[in-house]
Amino acid sequence: MAGLNFSPGDKVRLRLALKELDGVVLENAQSEVLLLKLDSGYNVGIPKENILAGRVLKKFVEDKKKFFLPKPDKKLKSIGLVVTGGTIASKLDARTGGVAPLTDVSEFANFYPEIFKIANVKKIVVPFMTASESMSSEHWLKIGNSVEELLNDSEIEGVVVTHGTDFLHYTSAVLSFFFVNLNKPVVLTYAQRSVDRASSDANLNLQCAAQMALSNCAEVVLVGHGSTNDDFCFAIRGTKVRKLHTSRRDAFKSVNDKPIAKVFSDKVEFISGYNVKHEGKVRGDFSFNDKVALVKFYPGQDSSILDFYALKYKGIIIEGSGLGHLPVGEQGNDWSLKLKKHIRNGFVVCITSQCIFGRVDPFVYSNGRKLLDAGVVFLEDMLAETAFVKLGWILGHYGWKKNVKEKMLENLAGEINEKLPIM
Numbered sequence: 067m068a069g070l071n072f073s074p075g076d077k078v079r080l081r082l083a084l085k086e087l088d089g090v091v092l093e094n095a096q097s098e099v100l101l102l103k104l105d106s107g108y109n110v111g112i113p114k115e116n117i118l119a120g121r122v123l124k125k126f127v128e129d130k131k132k133f134f135l136p137k138p139d140k141k142l143k144s145i146g147l148v149v150t151g152g153t154i155a156s157k158l159d160a161r162t163g164g165v166a167p168l169t170d171v172s173e174f175a176n177f178y179p180e181i182f183k184i185a186n187v188k189k190i191v192v193p194f195m196t197a198s199e200s201m202s203s204e205h206w207l208k209i210g211n212s213v214e215e216l217l218n219d220s221e222i223e224g225v226v227v228t229h230g231t232d233f234l235h236y237t238s239a240v241l242s243f244f245f246v247n248l249n250k251p252v253v254l255t256y257a258q259r260s261v262d263r264a265s266s267d268a269n270l271n272l273q274c275a276a277q278m279a280l281s282n283c284a285e286v287v288l289v290g291h292g293s294t295n296d297d298f299c300f301a302i303r304g305t306k307v308r309k310l311h312t313s314r315r316d317a318f319k320s321v322n323d324k325p326i327a328k329v330f331s332d333k334v335e336f337i338s339g340y341n342v343k344h345e346g347k348v349r350g351d352f353s354f355n356d357k358v359a360l361v362k363f364y365p366g367q368d369s370s371i372l373d374f375y376a377l378k379y380k381g382i383i384i385e386g387s388g389l390g391h392l393p394v395g396e397q398g399n400d401w402s403l404k405l406k407k408h409i410r411n412g413f414v415v416c417i418t419s420q421c422i423f424g425r426v427d428p429f430v431y432s433n434g435r436k437l438l439d440a441g442v443v444f445l446e447d448m449l450a451e452t453a454f455v456k457l458g459w460i461l462g463h464y465g466w467k468k469n470v471k472e473k474m475l476e477n478l479a480g481e482i483n484e485k486l487p488i489m
């Protein structure tokens with residue numbers, strides 16, 4: 067049917083040969099197809115030639131409403147808030163059907179009023195707005211500087227950082243090393259579902275993050291749903307947490323560690339040891355060398371990859387198999403020869419396990435011993451992502467050049483757990 071003068075975002079009713087359809091028109095590059103988001107949330111594409119008639123039920127109107135942060139409530143203790151993007155700082159764009167970043171951070175108050183009843187959000191800092199898959203160390207430095215500024219405000223009890231989920235555990239790990247002498251809570255949180263969806267996890271995550279930021283736990287923690295229900299969150303140490311599900315609300319799990327606390331919208335129940343809050347100024351140590359790589363070993367992988375990395379990088383984390391293995395002396399694919407050569411030339415090679423849970427151990431099989439003899443550093447129960455940011459941070463300190471291996475094996479921010487919990 068010609069003359070369908072709909073605009074993206076319009077709510078329309080279409081008459082097709084056998085039925086009528088209501089939905090919101092979505093932006094679509096294919097001009098001969100009308101893309102519609104149905105009330106069910108599903109998107110359907112309808113060839114325009116199949117549309118017999120159509121009319122607008124409600125024109126799209128840009129949401130120009132101005133939002134204002136609530137007035138400070140002097141009865142409440144204060145926290146700082148750093149907003150960096152991701153789903154938690156996004157909303158559904160009716161014209162595209164996709165999730166788009168908030169443009170006005172004071173919309174937070176509109177979307178998340180409960181957090182403002184728990185704490186007085188004294189200051190909101192927005193260093194950038196980006197999806198976390200687009201982040202790099204320069205973003206980590208910006209977050210670090212924003213957090214440091216807020217931590218050193220004597221009226222602020224703790225800082226909440228909202229962030230995309232995909233690479234949230236890299237940021238929680240690197241902040242743990244940036245603020246090794248932390249004196250207040252730094253709490254990272256997220257949302258798997260944007261706030262405008264009924265199943266959004268954002269509200270509970272933020273309320274629990276605010277509760278944790280008001281606690282006496284002076285650590286970098288990640289707070290998020292502890293189950294798929296909307297009942298409680300876990301606060302997990304920033305160096306022992308990983309995203310383990312693409313969409314579930316309890317996507318983040320504690321790895322080789324127990325959560326520090328079970329957190330509710332109105333209280334915090336500590337379940338394992340943590341560093342306690344103390345006075346003093348925080349001085350972030352934001353050194354970072356980008357010349358580090360993280361590579362997952364796969365069957366048959368050619369060791370010549372080491373020639374490339376040794377030429378361009380200062381160090382590498384290899385996610386080896388099982389207890390930390392790479393092929394050694396079998397059918398010609400012997401990695402130990404190249405490892406020995408490049409390590410002798412100063413290239414740092416550390417190994418973690420693709421098993422994620424458990425600890426690497428070079429002494430069970432002869433392969434492990436040969437890798438150890440070649441100079442590979444076995445990183446205990448450390449997560450590969452944590453190892454990656456730790457190596458970049460350590461190599462960022464010129465003065466530690468001679469003892470990188472010792473520093474990697476020093477337990478600086480809870481990244482190494484001598485005694486693994488029964489998972």
Ligand code: DAS
Binds near residue numbers: 154198229230232233
């Ligand atoms: N793209 C995802 C990210 O920014 C969105 C999200 O999961 O928050 O990590």
